[in-house]
Each structure stands twice: as structure tokens, then as C-alpha cells.
Amino acid sequence: MKNKAVFLDRDGNINKDVGYPDSFDLIEIYQYSFEAVRKLNKAGLKAVIVTNQSGIGRGLITEEQLNQIHRKIKQAFARHNTYFDKIYYCPHYLSSKFPEYDKDCNCRKPKPGLALKAAADLDIDTARSYMIGDKVEDMLFGINISASPILVLTGYGKKSLKTLREKKIVPAYIAKDLLEAVNWILDREQAGK
Numbered sequence: 001m002k003n004k005a006v007f008l009d010r011d012g013n014i015n016k017d018v019g020y021p022d023s024f025d026l027i028e029i030y031q032y033s034f035e036a037v038r039k040l041n042k043a044g045l046k047a048v049i050v051t052n053q054s055g056i057g058r059g060l061i062t063e064e065q066l067n068q069i070h071r072k073i074k075q076a077f078a079r080h081n082t083y084f085d086k087i088y089y090c091p092h093y094l095s096s097k098f099p100e101y102d103k104d105c106n107c108r109k110p111k112p113g114l115a116l117k118a119a120a121d122l123d124i125d126t127a128r129s130y131m132i133g134d135k136v137e138d139m140l141f142g143i144n145i146s147a148s149p150i151l152v153l154t155g156y157g158k159k160s161l162k163t164l165r166e167k168k169i170v171p172a173y174i175a176k177d178l179l180e181a182v183n184w185i186l187d188r189e190q191a192g193k
Contacts (some may be wrong), residue, residue: 007142016155030154046118059097
């Protein structure tokens, strides 16, 4: 049987959204994120970060700087005895001055590219999976891959909730933060839903 995953937006969900950080020193991980991801690991659910990083296409950060940030995020989680199965990002930005990033790609959320890559790499059934994030794009991404979209009210969550209501888009659940979202998923999984 294929794996179930919890796709996780990064900024505003796992850590504070500070715009376009180019160094790990600017990353502030929410303390409860360690426990949340540990619970996913323990439950056997794949923990997969999917993040739009148009700062690369905008020339505000290099891919090497982003990879360094992600290495340090992984190390921080490892120190708390937890891990992400994989991290995927979209570096593209339409009208980028760099030709390699100036494209209408399939990997920028809400398009499904990052999840399709993860599904192939980690043998994931996206329809039995979840997406947690703070933006409208995260909810649409979840819907586009047939996963259950969960909105967190951290980051842009409260602003996104207003927009979602205007557009009549209903998340599977609205959580105050990542830990509450994970607890809801685990309760649902235990109940066999």
C-alpha cells in the first residue's frame, strides 16, 4: 500500500514568515513544530515540506543559500529527534531576469508539481494525504492533489481565512497552529477516516 503524507508549507507554518530569508539566522522555528513533526514520524506519516521560494527567481537568495537554510532546518529538527522525509521547493518567478527561473512552471503552488515529484520519490498516495499551510495557495494545492487541506491561523492564516470564505473554499479543518493541525490528523487517522 502507498504511503500517506502530510505536506507542510514552510514559512508561516513551521517557522515565522519573515519575507525572503537568505540565512538560517533569520529563521525562527515555532517551538511546537518539533513536537508536531515528531508525532508525524511516530505515526508513520511522511513529513514533506513543499515551499514556494520565488526569492530565488527574484534574485534575493541563491539556491545554495536556500539549500544551506534547509540543511540547518534539518539539523535543528534532528537535535529534537525528528525529521522531514524530504524538502521540495519551487524557485521560479515569472519575469525573472534569470532565464532558468523565468518560467510558468508546474511546481509553484497551487499547481501540483511538488506533490507529484514527492509522490513518485516516496511512493505517496496524495488522495489519502494532507496539506497544512497558512495561505490560500496551500489550500488550493491540497485540493489540486486531492489531499485534505488544513489551514493554520499562524503566518498569513487569518488573512487567508477571510479570502477563502469570500471564495467559498472550505478547508477540511482550521487549526490555530501546526501542532493542533497534526493532532487533528492523528485523531482522524486513529478513527480510521
